[in-house]
Amino acid sequence: MKFLTSLLFLLVLSLNASNYPSSKSCNECHENIYREHISSMHHKSSIFKDEVHRKVKNAVNKDKYSCAICHMPATKNLRAVMSGEEQPNPQSYRQTDGVSCFYCHQISKIYDSKAHKINFSNYKGEKKPTVFGNLKKPYESNEHNSKSNEIYKNSQVCMGCHSHKQNKLGFEVCNTKNQHDKTSDCIGCHMPSTTGTIEKEDKGMRENYVSHKFLGIHSQQMVKKAV
Ligand code: HEC
Ligand code: HEC
Ligand code: HEC
Numbered sequence: 189m190k191f192l193t194s195l196l197f198l199l200v201l202s203l204n205a206s207n208y209p210s211s212k213s214c215n216e217c218h219e220n221i222y223r224e225h226i227s228s229m230h231h232k233s234s235i236f237k238d239e240v241h242r243k244v245k246n247a248v249n250k251d252k253y254s255c256a257i258c259h260m261p262a263t264k265n266l267r268a269v270m271s272g273e274e275q276p277n278p279q280s281y282r283q284t285d286g287v288s289c290f291y292c293h294q295i296s297k298i299y300d301s302k303a304h305k306i307n308f309s310n311y312k313g314e315k316k317p318t319v320f321g322n323l324k325k326p327y328e329s330n331e332h333n334s335k336s337n338e339i340y341k342n343s344q345v346c347m348g349c350h351s352h353k354q355n356k357l358g359f360e361v362c363n364t365k366n367q368h369d370k371t372s373d374c375i376g377c378h379m380p381s382t383t384g385t386i387e388k389e390d391k392g393m394r395e396n397y398v399s400h401k402f403l404g405i406h407s408q409q410m411v412k413k414a415v
């Protein structure tokens with residue numbers, strides 16, 4: 189009996205783990221966006237793919253990984269990793285995926301708490317989860333439902349992690365607020381429209397998609413723009 193229950197438990201665990209869509213799973217249909225994303229700092233945001241980040245993290249605290257809430261947010265054991273109760277696991281794609289496709293696309297709203305901002309999750313473990321975006325009349329996908337959400341248009345979706353935009357010297361490299369104290373148009377500058385298909389079959393015959401390279405200080409071109 190004990191054996192059976194632990195077997196069931198394991199089964200439930202592994203089912204759960206395979207439910208959460210990896211970034212790689214999006215490549216089946218969103219090739220262009222996937223190719224850009226894996227070259228971006230969002231994909232490389234965790235200690236597994238950013239050496240600078242790993243070194244700074246270890247200098248700050250060897251055991252705790254409080255940075256995970258922004259740098260490795262999709263992990264299931266977020267609290268335990270942040271408090272140091274559990275250590276990061278290189279076998280877990282939910283961790284090595286960093287700021288993953290699905291993590292970003294299931295943020296339903298941003299909550300302003302006193303200390304910091306919090307990303308609200310829409311994901312409840314469904315087999316066919318909902319992804320949010322800003323497309324007009326998205327085509328049906330058998331992998332997910334699509335829903336439009338204001339925060340993917342007014343850039344609020346960036347603020348859960350980026351509300352305190354500073355470089356290493358504490359200098360504000362680009363404004364996060366406009367003159368009316370609203371979030372500035374992060375998406376307009378950092379996700380320019382690019383020629384190509386959104387998904388492989390291109391049922392929508394759309395000619396453009398928004399870039400997912402998220403260029404910043406690692407790009408000569410972007411730094412020149414700022415100058
Ligand atoms: C509130 C969200 C948040 C938390 C918590 C956080 N970071 Fe970051 N971090 C960011 C964002 C967003 C950037 C992107 C660049 C920027 O804003 O300067 C970044 C950039 C960095 C960079 C620059 C990476 C590079 O390659 O240039 C380092 C290093 C870094 N963070 C280390 C840490 C460490 C170490 C911790 C934990 C002790 C931590 N961060 C906690 C959001 C966060
Ligand atoms: C089996 C194919 C398929 C897979 C796999 C897939 N998608 Fe999609 N996705 C689509 C189609 C089709 C559309 C609609 C495209 C259109 O209307 O031009 C779409 C649209 C979207 C949109 C826009 C929704 C909106 O309302 O604006 C987002 C965001 C998205 N997908 C994210 C993802 C993410 C994240 C993954 C991986 C976890 C993923 N997709 C995997 C087929 C797929
Ligand atoms: C879940 C948290 C999270 C969200 C949401 C998020 N980012 Fe980031 N972003 C990060 C982290 C963490 C980094 C830094 C990664 C590193 O350098 O280690 C980063 C890096 C960046 C960079 C710098 C890339 C570089 O090469 O230096 C840009 C630009 C950026 N994000 C733009 C955006 C925009 C625009 C949005 C909204 C559409 C957004 N981000 C949403 C966490 C987030």
Ligand code: HEC
Nearest residue numbers: 346350355361362364372373374377404405410411413414
């Ligand atoms: C008017 C265009 C514009 C807007 C609006 C804008 N940015 Fe930027 N951003 C830039 C440029 C250009 C750079 C490159 C400058 C540099 O790195 O010195 C940059 C750099 C960055 C970086 C990289 C800095 C680093 O230290 O690695 C991040 C992260 C970033 N922006 C996030 C955001 C977020 C989040 C928003 C919205 C709240 C936003 N940006 C709004 C143009 C813009």
Ligand code: HEC
Nearest residue numbers: 214218221222225230287288289292321322340375397398
């Ligand atoms: C940092 C957050 C973030 C990450 C990570 C991210 N996206 Fe997006 N994505 C957005 C935002 C914001 C939009 C809507 C921008 C707009 O419409 O102006 C978007 C739009 C889309 C769209 C609709 C295309 C269009 O032209 O509007 C698809 C499809 C999509 N993303 C798929 C993906 C896939 C697949 C990945 C990973 C390979 C991914 N996204 C990673 C934030 C993100």
